[in-house]
Amino acid sequence: MVRVNEPRPRAAPDKLHRAMYREMLVSRELSDRMFALNRQGRAAFAVTGQGHEAAQVGSAHALRRGTDWVLPYYRDVGVMIALGMSPRDILLGLFAKADDPNSGGRQMPCHWSWPEARVVTRSSVIAANLPHAAGIAYASKLRGSKEVTVAYFGEGATSEGDFHEALNFATIHRLPVVFFCENNGYAISESTGKQMSVRHVADRAKGYDIIGSTVDGNDVLAVYQTARWNIEECRRGRGPKLVEAKTYRLVPHTSSDDDRRYRTRAELEEWIKRDPIDRFRKHLLEEGVITEDEDTALRAQVKGDIEEAVQSAEGAADPRPEDALRHVFAEDA
Amino acid sequence: MTEKTYIDAIHDALWEEMEQRDAMIVLGEDIQEGGVFRATDGLLARFGPARVLDTPLAESSIVGVAIGMATNGCLPVAEIQFADFAYPAFNQLISEAAKWRYRSDGGYGCPIVVRMPYGAGIRGALYHSQSIEALLAHVPGLKVVAPSSPADAKALLKAAIADPDPVVYFEHKKAYRMLKEDLDGDAPVRIGAAALRRTGDDITVISYGLMAHECLEAARELAADRAVDATVLDLRTLAPLDRGAILDAARRTGKVLIVHEDNLTGGIGAEVAALIAEHAFDALDAPIRRLASPDVPAMPFNAGMEEYCLPSREKIAQAMRELAAY
Numbered sequence: 001m002v003r004v005n006e007p008r009p010r011a012a013p014d015k016l017h018r019a020m021y022r023e024m025l026v027s028r029e030l031s032d033r034m035f036a037l038n039r040q041g042r043a044a045f046a047v048t049g050q051g052h053e054a055a056q057v058g059s060a061h062a063l064r065r066g067t068d069w070v071l072p073y074y075r076d077v078g079v080m081i082a083l084g085m086s087p088r089d090i091l092l093g094l095f096a097k098a099d100d101p102n103s104g105g106r107q108m109p110c111h112w113s114w115p116e117a118r119v120v121t122r123s124s125v126i127a128a129n130l131p132h133a134a135g136i137a138y139a140s141k142l143r144g145s146k147e148v149t150v151a152y153f154g155e156g157a158t159s160e161g162d163f164h165e166a167l168n169f170a171t172i173h174r175l176p177v178v179f180f181c182e183n184n185g186y187a188i189s190e191s192t193g194k195q196m197s198v199r200h201v202a203d204r205a206k207g208y209d210i211i212g213s214t215v216d217g218n219d220v221l222a223v224y225q226t227a228r229w230n231i232e233e234c235r236r237g238r239g240p241k242l243v244e245a246k247t248y249r250l251v252p253h254t255s256s257d258d259d260r261r262y263r264t265r266a267e268l269e270e271w272i273k274r275d276p277i278d279r280f281r282k283h284l285l286e287e288g289v290i291t292e293d294e295d296t297a298l299r300a301q302v303k304g305d306i307e308e309a310v311q312s313a314e315g316a317a318d319p320r321p322e323d324a325l326r327h328v329f330a331e332d333a
Numbered sequence: 334m335t336e337k338t339y340i341d342a343i344h345d346a347l348w349e350e351m352e353q354r355d356a357m358i359v360l361g362e363d364i365q366e367g368g369v370f371r372a373t374d375g376l377l378a379r380f381g382p383a384r385v386l387d388t389p390l391a392e393s394s395i396v397g398v399a400i401g402m403a404t405n406g407c408l409p410v411a412e413i414q415f416a417d418f419a420y421p422a423f424n425q426l427i428s429e430a431a432k433w434r435y436r437s438d439g440g441y442g443c444p445i446v447v448r449m450p451y452g453a454g455i456r457g458a459l460y461h462s463q464s465i466e467a468l469l470a471h472v473p474g475l476k477v478v479a480p481s482s483p484a485d486a487k488a489l490l491k492a493a494i495a496d497p498d499p500v501v502y503f504e505h506k507k508a509y510r511m512l513k514e515d516l517d518g519d520a521p522v523r524i525g526a527a528a529l530r531r532t533g534d535d536i537t538v539i540s541y542g543l544m545a546h547e548c549l550e551a552a553r554e555l556a557a558d559r560a561v562d563a564t565v566l567d568l569r570t571l572a573p574l575d576r577g578a579i580l581d582a583a584r585r586t587g588k589v590l591i592v593h594e595d596n597l598t599g600g601i602g603a604e605v606a607a608l609i610a611e612h613a614f615d616a617l618d619a620p621i622r623r624l625a626s627p628d629v630p631a632m633p634f635n636a637g638m639e640e641y642c643l644p645s646r647e648k649i650a651q652a653m654r655e656l657a658a659y
Contacts, residue, residue, distance in 0.1 A: 069405065104438030113437040120404055121437035125428045131394040132429070135401020135409075142358075142383055142407070161421075165394035172389065327439040328473050330497040 014289045020061060020082075020220055021284055024053040024277050025302045027078040030087045031251075033306050034094050034109065038255040042314065043094050047110050049075030051218075051250035054276035055182045057082045058223030059150070059245070062231050069118045069136045069149040071129045074110045075182065075249070076152055083117050087306055091313035098319040104327075105319045127157040130166035130179065137175035137240075148234045149177040150227075155244075156187025158204060159195050167240065171208040174239035178230050181242070182217060184249040189262035201244040210240050217245030218276040221283075250275070337516040339480075340509035342487035343372050343448075345516075347410065350494045351380050354408055357494065360386040361395055361412030361448075369414055370450060370509055392418055396425035399445045400433065408494060409445050416451035416503065417463040417631075430499040431474030445500075446493045451479075452505040452543055452594055453643055459631035461506075462639075464595035466542075469501050470572040470604075476524055477572040479503040481545035483514050485569060488522035496524055503571075505543035512546060527575035529582065533562030535657045537582045539605055540592040541568040544644060548592050551649040561657040571601055576608060583609045587618035590656050592644055597625040619659040624652045 031048035038046040049056065056078025063070060065083055072079045080090060089101050096105040102113045103121075113121035120136070122129045133151035140147040157163055158181065170177050181201045185192055198204060205212025211233075215226040223245055230241040248271040252259040259268075284290045290298070337345065351357050359373055365387045367374035377385045388395050392413055399409035413419045419426075426447065433443035453462035470477045476498055480486040486504065493500035522528075530549050533556065540548045545567040552563040566582040568575065583589050589609055591602035602623040609621060626632075626642045633639055 100438075102438075103436050106438065107436050111436070113440055115437070115440045121433060121441050123428050123432065123436070125424060128397065128424060128429055131397025131425065132401035132404065134394070135398035135403075136405040137401070138398065139402045139405035139407045161391075162393055162397060162424075165389070165391040165397070168389055168391070169394050169398055327435045327437075329476075330434065330442060331439070 016061065017284060017289050020057050020224070021280055021290070022298065022302070023057045023081045024078065024220065024280065025299060026087060026306070027053050027057065027081045028277055029302050029306045030081070030090060031077050033310060034091070035251060035255060037094065037310070043109070044096070045108055046094065046255040047074045047108065047253070048077055048251060049182070049249060051248050051271065051276065052182050052184065053078045054220035054280065055217035055223050055245035055247050058220040059180055059227035061224055062227035063148075063150060066117060067147055068231070069120060069133070069140070069147060071120045071122060071133050071149070071151040072112050073122065073129075073152050073154065074108070074124070075154070076112065077110060079152060080112055080119070083114075083119065085114060085117070086309070088309040088313050091309055092316055095313055095316070096318070097313065097316040098323075099316055104323070127153060127160035127162040130157070130162050131169065133177050133179070134166045134170040134175060137170060137177035138173060141173065141175055146235055147176065148231050150180055150231065151177065152180050152182065154187060155181055155183040155185070155192055155201050156190065156195055157181070158201050159187075167208050167242070170240040171210055174237070176234040176237070178227070178234055178241045178243060180227065181244045182247055183244050184247050186249065186253075186263070188253045188257065202242055205242040208240070210242060212242040212244065214244045214246060217247030218274050218279060220276060220280050247276070248274070334515040334517055336513050337483050338510050339483045339486050339504070339512040340370060340372060342483035342516060343490055343504055344374060346487045346490035347373060347376065348379070350491060351376065351384065354494070356406055357408040357410065358384050358386060358402060359410045359412070360388050360399060362388060362390055362414050364388075364412060368412060370506065372412065372448070392422040393425050396422040396430065396445070396447060399447070400425065400430055400443055403443050403445045404441060410448065410494060411445065412448045414450070415461050416449035416465045417460045419449055419465060426469065426475065426499070426501070427472050431472045434498065435474055442497050443499050444497050446490070446502055447499070448502045448504060450506045451503045452507055453632040453639060454507040456634060456636065456639065457506070457632065458634035462632035464593070466503050466571050467595055467600045470601060474499070475572060476500045476570065477503065478524060478570050479505075479542035480569060481508075481542055481567050483512055483516055484520070485522055485528075487516065488520060489524065489569065491519070492522055492524050500524065503542060508543045508546070522569065525570050525573050525575060527569055527578035528567045529578065530565040530567050532564050532585070535562045535586060536588040536590060536653060537564040537566065537586045538590045538592060538649070538653065539566045539568065539579065539582060541571060541601065542594070544592050544594050547644070547646045548649055551646045551653060555650055555653055561653050563653060568601070574604065574608070579605055579608055580613045583613045584616040587616050588656050588659065589617070589621045590624060590652055591621065592624045592649055594626055594644060596628045597623060598628050600625055619656060622652060622656050624649060
């Protein structure tokens, strides 16, 4: 395995860092709100990825939005925020409203689909989207386009046969696809020792003779740098890449899970100390990219924006019940 | 006139559509060397390895990759070498392809075709003989076709490739070289349209695939003997069923026999019988009768056992006589 430890960009623009920071805050606030709305009985279900914000926002910024194909998984609130889906749109999904852009109120929340941004529909079935990523990348290569496909998944997905089949197919054809794993150490309750005999997901790259990179998934700039290098290598025709961002989910698997049954509070406390948002804020303050006052104002603004989006989305129209019959097949066929 | 076999018809449809559609790709196991049944013979030399694609021996990703290709502008026609090996791809067919359009609120389509050689009568034993069409016809979001003649094999494959939604195409292995006919010109066949093969006043026989051919032959023999004059309806598409044609055919005689090679319980015949019972009960003069393989897990290798299990022209004729005499 090759580890990518390139130096961070020395003079990356402040504007980019401020955007990333804001998106991480939006993602966290929105995710916290979605869980709270479930606890208040206002949303039937929530699945989010608090703690993954650096991995998600950092990697999404390395994509070419609207050009590259993206297959996010259900934790990827940060990816979608960074790609430009509005909190209101995400909340329309939470409340299963008619204007939910992902599925018109059909799918569980955070099961993304957004054709305009080349975000590809996915199911709840773990790893089933990885062969889709390979097929999309095959079509890109066949046309000679410079698109890259990025597929997101957790480390539990690497146990599925579709993970192997997708990596095998992609490497045989040297396809422009980045397999991006957000390794948070748990597949619901199962720790990585129950999922794999290797220490790192990136070690699995050896079986395909491709580069596997492991990066600190709580360091947004490191993730950005690693994702960017891997994506651009793909764009240059150098074949698939496997990237593993090591992180931790600070919340239960979903609103229906009790993580106290399988993780210690001490472990959680340790990871809270490594919260990717706190870490990036400290960095931005130290570098003088933002001030304490600006940060306080930004947080208040984000909170207000999300509250407004909640009010707006919760009051939006439900789909007509009989629209459950639509879109089984093409309607103009 | 040009005589073509059933497998020729499939081959020619693939060839002609590849010529017409730059976005079309054929993929599967052993495709490049022509396929184990020769459906893709010569395609590699004509269209090249990027569009005529040998896949790893991995059925889930054959379908999964096809879904991805279709999402990014291609028209993939995947081959599962034997329908018996399709089960690893069932997640991709049922959870993914069938729900692609529905779950994206119409945002994404999934124009894939998955060809599956199916059926018994060739000493294929448990894992090279299965009829799995009812399992997939049960899944909303998938279209399922099973042609019974070279002309339909060609026309339905072309219709499947043109279709904006996922189509599972069942081709009967025994029909490949057994069925031949003159094929000139291409009369299109619409997915969802059954075909009335013969009209007669005594009974109605409903079938599909190779068994529809056997039913038609049995009906011709019985008519020649002036024994039974039968209407024969070939379903051609198993999902969505041509309900109007089924009910019309049932009403025509009031006595219905449904024949398939798939085992009895939960087969296509059960759905057809339920439709008739629900909507044409008043027209029935006899209980609806089904002739199908028994509910054994799969076809045995022994010739006598296989023959025992499979419906045949003789068994069909016998059932027709009994129903006519009711």
